[in-house]
Amino acid sequence: MSLRSAPIRRRLEPDARREQILAVAIRHFGEKPYAEVSTTDVARAAGVARGLVNHYFGTKKDLYLEVVRVMLTVPPMAVAGIPGDTPPERADAIVGWFLDVVSRHSTSWLAAITAGGMAGDPDVDQVIEEAVDVAAAAVLRAMGFGEDPGEALRAMARAYVGMCTSMAREWLQRDSLSREQVRALLAATLLTLVETARSGPGGPLS
Amino acid sequence: MSLRSAPIRRRLEPDARREQILAVAIRHFGEKPYAEVSTTDVARAAGVARGLVNHYFGTKKDLYLEVVRVMLTVPPMAVAGIPGDTPPERADAIVGWFLDVVSRHSTSWLAAITAGGMAGDPDVDQVIEEAVDVAAAAVLRAMGFGEDPGEALRAMARAYVGMCTSMAREWLQRDSLSREQVRALLAATLLTLVETARSGPGGPLS
DNA sequence: ATCTTTGTTGGCGATGTGTCAATAAGCTCG
């Protein structure tokens, strides 16, 4: 019998093992909610003792944080390469780019971004907020604002990104909107944002 | 010694007891993330055996669902009473009303709405989506659309509500925007939405 | 072939959760 009921234990480079476990964890957390994924599941699926998961990632939440971090990491993109001279053209271009990126990673990206809080956990929140902030900054840069557009403008851009994710959900998950509908409204909203911001940089009349 | 180290067991009406436990649970889930709240905590704070919590609410998740449901249940409001004749006036009014409601329950409301998924749990998602849907419908009604504005429009309104919550966060939690800034951008965005929707009801040119 | 390093394992203790039979609080009726 060549049946190896006891799979010989194999020794991997730390980086390789870590990455392998992380890959398994990403798949699991993408399919089931946090609470329904046990480290035992991940360990078994990775063909590894549960203790090893803790060894590499510490806490279960730490593992989850790493997963979300990876899921939300998008190619920093070439903002400089956004085409168009007029604001409407540039708005169209950046929205189109955003929709391309999101639709490419659709399931995992949306799963991570809508994890929006894991019921208010500060650490998870922070990771997500950082990702949103990066996206918001990219949008502002692409729309011609400098490297430091001011806190108020960044806040508005973050809220705009919030609307973008909501619309992406409607398009990709609920299928209640077409890509064109999403594109049209997001582009128009972005222009409204820019306009409103320009008319009252520190708030209306302040 | 009048010290009662063993507080005599009190018998309450089921409704009263249920409501009392729920109140305690609301406070706890509003302060700490789901995972860090144990049913033992809730039971002890309510001066009750842990088993009783399960007796009244079933699972811990069921309890949490009830909490979120209560937190997101906003007075159905008098949408009919929204003042203003022109769209800009009505937009201003409804945004103002929304901001009033949110700021009144600020912490608990935001905690519930940003629980956005409890890391992807379908049940929690559904409760939140229902609340968002109700809010979206109210906005559309107030803006003069009929009782059945069509699926596409409802989807856009839901995404708009998503932006509203993002901006509420920026205002109430991060303090990065003033109420006036939030009001101005949300009102302008709402007008843009209405305009975009009217110019292409089934999507641009469809 | 033996030593050394360190990736890996398996189990212990603690904590949290759902369930259920046993208990007693408070009302009713004799």
Place this chain on the structure above:
DNA sequence: CGAGCTTATTGACACATCGCCAACAAAGAT
């Protein structure tokens, strides 16, 4: 006023998961 009854409430049991750590062994070094 006391016995009986209903049922709100308790306490403990069984099970699952988690973080930790000492012991083990795979693969390169000597």
